[in-house]
Amino acid sequence: MESQALVIATVGVLGIGAQWVAWRTGWPAIVLMLLAGFLAGPVFGIFDPEETFGDLLEPMIGLGVALILFEGGLSLDLRELRHSGDGVWRLVVFGVPLGWLFGALAAYYVAGLVWPVAILFAGILVVTGPTVVIPMLRQSSVQTRPASTLKWEAIVNDPFGALAAVIAYEYFRIAAETPGASVFEVVPPLIFAAIIAGLLGFAAAAAIAWAFPRGAVPEYLKVPVLFTTVIGVFVISNKIEHEAGLVAVTVMGIALANMNVSSLRSIHPFKENIAVILVSGIFILLSAGLDFEELRDFEWRFGLFLLALLFLVRPATVLLSLLGSSVPWNERLFLAWIAPRGIVLVAICGLFALRLNELGYGDGSILVGLSFAVVVTTIIAHGFTVDFVAKLLKVKGDTRPGLLIAGSTPWTIALAKQMLELKTPVMIVDSSWQRLAAARRAGLPYYHGEILNEATEHNLDLGPYQVLVAATDNEAYNALVCNEFAHEVGRDSVYQLGDSDDEDHRALPESLRGRSLFESGFGVGDVQERQQQGWVFRRTKLSDQFDFEDAQEKLPDSTHMLLLLRESGRMRFFTHAARPEPRAGDVIVSYSPPQPKTADEMTAKREARKDSKKPKDKPKDGGSGARPKPA
Numbered sequence: 169m170e171s172q173a174l175v176i177a178t179v180g181v182l183g184i185g186a187q188w189v190a191w192r193t194g195w196p197a198i199v200l201m202l203l204a205g206f207l208a209g210p211v212f213g214i215f216d217p218e219e220t221f222g223d224l225l226e227p228m229i230g231l232g233v234a235l236i237l238f239e240g241g242l243s244l245d246l247r248e249l250r251h252s253g254d255g256v257w258r259l260v261v262f263g264v265p266l267g268w269l270f271g272a273l274a275a276y277y278v279a280g281l282v283w284p285v286a287i288l289f290a291g292i293l294v295v296t297g298p299t300v301v302i303p304m305l306r307q308s309s310v311q312t313r314p315a316s317t318l319k320w321e322a323i324v325n326d327p328f329g330a331l332a333a334v335i336a337y338e339y340f341r342i343a344a345e346t347p348g349a350s351v352f353e354v355v356p357p358l359i360f361a362a363i364i365a366g367l368l369g370f371a372a373a374a375a376i377a378w379a380f381p382r383g384a385v386p387e388y389l390k391v392p393v394l395f396t397t398v399i400g401v402f403v404i405s406n407k408i409e410h411e412a413g414l415v416a417v418t419v420m421g422i423a424l425a426n427m428n429v430s431s432l433r434s435i436h437p438f439k440e441n442i443a444v445i446l447v448s449g450i451f452i453l454l455s456a457g458l459d460f461e462e463l464r465d466f467e468w469r470f471g472l473f474l475l476a477l478l479f480l481v482r483p484a485t486v487l488l489s490l491l492g493s494s495v496p497w498n499e500r501l502f503l504a505w506i507a508p509r510g511i512v513l514v515a516i517c518g519l520f521a522l523r524l525n526e527l528g529y530g531d532g533s534i535l536v537g538l539s540f541a542v543v544v545t546t547i548i549a550h551g552f553t554v555d556f557v558a559k560l561l562k563v564k565g566d567t568r569p570g571l572l573i574a575g576s577t578p579w580t581i582a583l584a585k586q587m588l589e590l591k592t593p594v595m596i597v598d599s600s601w602q603r604l605a606a607a608r609r610a611g612l613p614y615y616h617g618e619i620l621n622e623a624t625e626h627n628l629d630l631g632p633y634q635v636l637v638a639a640t641d642n643e644a645y646n647a648l649v650c651n652e653f654a655h656e657v658g659r660d661s662v663y664q665l666g667d668s669d670d671e672d673h674r675a676l677p678e679s680l681r682g683r684s685l686f687e688s689g690f691g692v693g694d695v696q697e698r699q700q701q702g703w704v705f706r707r708t709k710l711s712d713q714f715d716f717e718d719a720q721e722k723l724p725d726s727t728h729m730l731l732l733l734r735e736s737g738r739m740r741f742f743t744h745a746a747r748p749e750p751r752a753g754d755v756i757v758s759y760s761p762p763q764p765k766t767a768d769e770m771t772a773k774r775e776a777r778k779d780s781k782k783p784k785d786k787p788k789d790g791g792s793g794a795r796p797k798p799a
Contacts, residue, residue: 175215179456182208183448196551198300198510201451202544209456217453226518229453232446233515234402234417235395239443240302240323241421255313255495255503256320262489263321264328267294270481279473279538284340285529291332292517293477293542296322297510300547304508308554309565312629314499318506326512327414331362333516334411337523344527361409369420372401377427395442411516454514458540470538474545482507498561505557508546514539565632568592568737572633574619574649575640576603579695583637583730584612586705586757590733593632597624598640620652633657635739638664638682643692650682663741666691686728686759689744695759702762705730709755716750727760 182204190197208214217225271290275281281289301322305315339354376394379385385393401420402413486504495503517539524535558564570593573580584594584607596607599618607614615628636653638646646664654662662682666689690698706727708719720727729742733755740748750756 172220175217175220178208178215179449179452180445183445183452186452187444187448196300196304196547198451198508198547199544199551201448202455202540205452205455206458208452210458215456217457225453225457229450229515229518230406230413231399231402232450233512234413235398236443236446236450237323237326237414237512238398238417238421240326241418241423242425246422246426254493255317255490255499256324258489258493259317259321259486259503260324260328263485264294264325264332266488267481267485268332270484271477274473274476274481278469278476280469282529284336284527285524285535288333288336288340288520288524289517289535289538291336292329292513292520292539293481293509294332295326295329295509295512295516296507297326297512297543300508300510300551301506304506304551304554308558309632310502310554310558311563311565312631313495314502314563315565315631317495317499317503323418327418329512330411330414330516331358333520334358334409337520338410340529341523341527358409361412362415364408365405365412365416366419368405369401369416369418370423372397372416373420373423373427376424377429380429414512450515454518455540457518458537470541473538474541477542478546478549499563502557502561502563506550506554508550509539509543510547514543569635569739570594570633571739572597572630572636574598574636574638574646576600576607576614577639577641577696578606578699580637580639581606581610581612582699582705583639585610586707588612590707590755590757592733592737592739595628595633597628619649630656634661636662636682637685638662639685639692639695641692641696646692647681651680654682663743665695666744683741683746684744685741686730687742687744687747688728690728698759698761703759704762706758706760707733707755708758710750710752712752715752716756719750719756723758724760724763727758730757730759732756 183201186200186204187197189195190200209216221228268287268290271293272283272287275286275289276283279286296318301318305318310318335355335358338358339351342354376397380390398417398420401416405413405416483504487500490500490503493500514536517535521535555564568591571584571587573584573594573596576596576598580596584596587594594613596604596612596614597617597619598604598607598614599616601616604614604616615624617624617627634657636650636657638649640646640649643665650662650664660683663685664682666684666686706723708722710716710719731742732740732748732750734740735753742748
C-alpha cells in the first residue's frame with residue numbers, strides 16, 4: 169500500500185512537473201511527459217506500473233480516458249459548427265472510413281503487420297487526440313475556422329476510433345471461434361450497441377440538466393454527482409459492449425454542453441484541473457510501462473510506416489474527404505498536415521495488445537511501442553511546425569497577446585487607441601450601442617453585447633485576448649467580470665480600476681476583484697475626473713541609453729505608469745501590489761497631464777537625480793558611520 173502511494177505521488181510530481189516545464193519553455197507537454205515516464209520506468213527503473221497496480225492498471229486507465237473524453241465533450245458547443253460544420257461532418261463521415269482504409273494498407277504493406285493487427289491498429293489511428301490538439305492550437309494561435317475544425321475532429325473521432333478497433337477485434341475474435349463468420353454477423357450488433365450507449369449517455373445528460381437547475385442536488389455535491397454519473401455511464405455501457413463507454417461519455421459531454429445548464433459554468437475550472445491531472449498521470453503510467461524488449465522489435469519498416477502516415481495517409485484522407493466542400497484550399501492543406509495522436513491511441517493500443525496476444529496474433533505485442541512511436545513522431549512533427557505551416561498557408565491568427573476591454577468610456581477608448589498604435593490586438597465590449605458610438609467613430613474593434621452572457625463566448629473569438637481590463641463606470645460589475653474571466657485568462661491577467669474613494673462603496677474583498685490598475689490604485693471617479701482635465705496616454709521606448717529613470721525625468725511629475733509592453737507584445741501592468749521591472753526594448757505606456765514638462769523642470773530633476781547619486785561625505789570619526797557621542 170505504501171509503495172502504491174509513493175508511486176502515485178511520483179506520477180503526480182512527474183506529470184505536473186512536465187506540464188510546468190512545457191509552460192515555461194513552450195515545448196509540447198506530451199513529449200516531456202513521455203520522456204519523464206520513460207526515464208522513470210524503463211531507464212532508471214524507479215517504478216513499474218504493471219507490477220505496482222496489477223489488474224487495477226487497465227480499469228484505471230480506462231476510467232481516466234473516459235473522464236478526459238467527457239471533459240472534452242463539455243467544451244463542444246454546437247453553435248461553433250457554423251464556423252466549421254461542413255469540414256467537421258465530412259471528416260467524420262468520410263474521413264473515418266478513408267483513414268481506416270489507408271491506415272490499414274500502410275500498416276500491412278509498409279509496416280509488415282499481419283492483416284488482423286493492421287486493420288485493428290488502423291482503426292485506432294483515426295483518432296487525433298484532443299489532449300494534444302487543443303493545447304497545440306492554444307499555443308500556436310490558429311484562425312478560428314481551422315482551429316474549430318481540428319478541435320471538433322479530435323474529440324468526435326476519439327470514440328469512433330475506439331469503436332473501429334472494437335469492430336475489428338470482435339470480428340477477428342468471432343472468426344477465430346467460428347470460422348466462416350461474415351462481417352454482417354459482427355458489425356450490425358456492434359453499431360446497435362454503440363447507439364444504445366449513445367442514448368444512455370444522452371439520457372444521463374438530460375437527467376443532470378433537469379436536476380441541477382431545480383435544486384435537486386446541493387451545490388457542494390454537483391461535481392461529485394456529475395463525475396460519478398460519468399463513471400457509471402461508462403461502466404454500464406462497457407457491459408453492453410467493449411469500449412462502447414467511450415461513445416456514451418462523449419455523447420453525454422456534448423449533450424450537456426448544449427443544454428444550457430448555467431450551474432455547470434461554476435465547475436468548469438474543476439473539471440479542467442481534473443483533466444490536466446488525468447492526462448499527466450496516464451501518460452506517465454503508460455510511458456513508464458514500456459519494455460526495452462518491445463522497443464528492440466522496432467524495425468526500419470516501422471520508420472517508413474511513420475513517414476507514410478505523415479505524408480500519405482493523413483493528406484489523402486483529408487483532401488478526399490473535403491473534396492467539393494466550402495473549406496478553402498489553404499485550410500485543407502493545413503488540416504491535411506496537422507494530426508497529432510495522443511492519450512486515447514496509446515491507451516486503446518495498450519488494451520488491445522493484450523487481447524490480440526490472447527487470440528494468438530504475435531504482432532499484437534508491438535502495438536504499444538509502435539503507438540508510442542506514432543504519438544512522439546506526430547507530436548514532434550506537428551507541434552514544432554504548426555506555427556511555420558500556419559504562417560505559410562496564411563491561417564495564422566494574431567500572434568501578439570491581445571487586450572480585451574470591458575466598457576466603452578472616454579478612458580478605455582483612449583487606451584484602446586494607444587494600444588492599437590502599438591500593434592496590440594484590442595477589443596472593446598459593451599452592452600450599450602450608444603456608449604459604443606465613440607468607439608465606432610474612432611474606428612476601434614468593438615463587440616456589442618453583454619460580456620457575461622454565455623452567447624458572447626460563441627459569437628466573439630476570445631482566443632487572441634490574453635489580458636482583460638474591466639473599466640466600466642460600475643466597480644462592482646468590473647469585479648464580477650474579472651472574477652468570471654479569472655479562470656480562463658488567469659487571475660494575474662484580469663485588471664480593473666481601483667477602489668472607490670467613497671467609504672460606503674468599499675465592500676468588495678480583494679479575492680473578488682481583479683488587480684487594481686496603477687500603483688496609486690486610481691478608481692473609476694479618479695480617471696473620469698482626469699480624463700475631463702485632458703489627461704492623455706503617452707508611450708516611451710526604453711533602450712540601453714535611455715532607461716526608466718530617464719523616462720521619468722522626461723514625463724510630467726504627476727504621471728502614473730500604466731504598463732510595460734515587452735518586445736514580444738506581452739503586457740506587464742503597474743498595479744497597487746506589483747511593479748514590473750523595466751528593461752531595454754520595453755515601451756512604457758503612462759497616463760499623465762496634457763502639458764509636457766518644461767526644459768527647466770527637466771533640468772532641475774536631472775540635477776536632483778545627479779545629487780542623489782553622489783557619495784555621502786564620510787564622518788570625521790573614522791568612517792564607522794555612527795554619530796559621535798557628546799563629551
